[in-house]
Amino acid sequence: MDLFSGTISNLENGLAYAAVKNKTIAQNIANNDTPNYKAKDVSFKKMLTEAQNTYIQANRTDQRHFDFTTKNSTPGVYSYSNLRYRENGNGVDMDKEQASLAENTIFYNALVDRINGKLNTLQTVIKGGN
Incomplete structure (x- = not known):
């Protein structure tokens, strides 16, 4: 029996997305001064697609059965490959990162409040309404 018709699990998935985005x-931000570091971002669409493909598990009882493997990478995270903000090749825009951090923090806190x-x-x- 599902008490909230999947609401809690959906909120939990939202928290997982917000945690990956925050990381x-x-x-x-930590690699702001690292030469040739390419900024990364998280795409919910990519994360959802990869999560659907990653969590398939199968029990192989015969050598002829297909082997399902999972990826060790963090789902949904991708790098901006040809983005450069500075001469040292670094692609981090601190203003954008700080704004994204603030937005993600608000999103995360809203999910926690809803849970x-x-x-x-x-x-x-x-408790019976007391």
Whole structure:
């Protein structure tokens, strides 16, 4: 039985996306002065596609069965290959990264608030409305 018709799992997936995006932004900011570093970003569409392909698991009971393998890379993360902001080849735009970090933090906090609301509702139901 699914208590919230998948709402909690959808919010959980949103939190996973926000966490990956936050990690990627933090890496970009940390490598602001690294020569030839190419800025990375996270695409929800790519992350969803790769997640659907990555989590397929199969039990091989015969040598003739296909082997399903998973990727070790972080889903949805990609580099800007030919982007340069400075003469040393670095592709990090600090203003863009800081704005993206602020936007992602707001998104993450909104998801956490929504999950807290769902869990508080469940707690109220369990306690009988008290």
